[in-house]
Amino acid sequence: MQFRRSSISSQGYLWLILLGLLTAAVVAAEQPTGATMPCADWDQRFHQRLTQATAPSALVRILAAHKGLGFATTFTEEKRMTVLRKPLTSFGHLLFIPTHGLYRHLQKPFVQELLITPEAIHQRQASNRTTALALDTLPGAKAFVGAFLALFSGSWDALLTHFEVYFAQDTAPWQLGLKPTNAAMAKMITCLVLEGTQTHLGALWMQESNGDVTYDHFLDARMVPETQWAEYQSQFDWAR
Numbered sequence: 001m002q003f004r005r006s007s008i009s010s011q012g013y014l015w016l017i018l019l020g021l022l023t024a025a026v027v028a029a030e031q032p033t034g035a036t037m038p039c040a041d042w043d044q045r046f047h048q049r050l051t052q053a054t055a056p057s058a059l060v061r062i063l064a065a066h067k068g069l070g071f072a073t074t075f076t077e078e079k080r081m082t083v084l085r086k087p088l089t090s091f092g093h094l095l096f097i098p099t100h101g102l103y104r105h106l107q108k109p110f111v112q113e114l115l116i117t118p119e120a121i122h123q124r125q126a127s128n129r130t131t132a133l134a135l136d137t138l139p140g141a142k143a144f145v146g147a148f149l150a151l152f153s154g155s156w157d158a159l160l161t162h163f164e165v166y167f168a169q170d171t172a173p174w175q176l177g178l179k180p181t182n183a184a185m186a187k188m189i190t191c192l193v194l195e196g197t198q199t200h201l202g203a204l205w206m207q208e209s210n211g212d213v214t215y216d217h218f219l220d221a222r223m224v225p226e227t228q229w230a231e232y233q234s235q236f237d238w239a240r
Contacts, residue, residue, distance in 0.1 A: 037213060038193040038205035046166035046177045052156045058174065059167045065199035066154030070224030070232075071096040073201075075216050082211045094218075096152040097229050100236045115239045116145055122239035130238065140184035147185060151178075151194070151204070163192075173197045 048054065072095045080087040092106040101117035111126035124130045135142040143162065150158035159165055159178070162185075166177035176194040180186040193205040204216040224232070 036205070036215075037207060039191040039207045042166075042177065042191070045168050045171070045175065048166070050165045050167060052160065055156075055165075056167060056169065058169045059176065062174075062176075062196070062199050063154045063156060063159075066152070066201075066223065068098065068154070068226070070098065070226075070229060071152050071201070071221065072224050072232075073218040073221040075218050077214065077216045079214045080212065094216075095224075095232060095235060096149075097224065097232055097236070098153065099229065100232075102149055102152065103232075103235050105235075113238070115236060116148060117239075118142070118146060118149065120239075121145065124238060132239070140182070143182040144185050147180065147182070151192070173202055 050056075050059070072093070074093050075091070077090045077092075078087045079089075089109075090106055091108040092104065095103040095105075097103075101115055104114040104116070106112040106114075113124040115122040118135070120135055121133045122130060123132075133141075135145060146158075147162035150162050153159075162182060163178040163180060166179075168175045168177070173195040174197070176196075178192045178194070180189050188209055190207045190209050192207075194201060195203040195205070201221050202218055204218075206214045208214075
């Protein structure tokens, strides 16, 4: 497979990545729902920027429970855009395998597959047409992809490479707050907030600098041990 190259700027590619990953498609919900702004009241919810040395034991347990494991879930997604009165909604499956990358299979309102690795982003449409974008010459886009993969890695080093890290456990569910440290990504993403109970991830919020908010609700999140990774091989082979 040949990687696509063009004269589009790194910033332009970042927009393409965000649209492919996080735009919920073209179907609006019948009734608008109240949209939480995940970056609002940040200083009241998150009192201290964390380092590995200052991380509370609850967060250490959460990251340790995910480190070295895969992650699989079905999800519903709602994207509220400032230019639209109603949110956009979609449904699909998400799979993270450390040795392969992040696979996102959108099923409704249309079929689309996306595979994200540290080297490239691959996309396959329902027509079986595939495209690929190499990241070796796009440091801004590569940073965004690395940050997205870090969300599911359970690795302190990966998180601290890409984000300021915050944690609130005095709420139910707990919240892990992340602010991008990469300048190009920070111009587009204000913050991300992961929510969960005990060591389980339940949701991911993302707020863009233009005020748009994306909410992914993980319906049946489960960790995938290495002994089961081979069972998911076919979901990654098409991108070779």
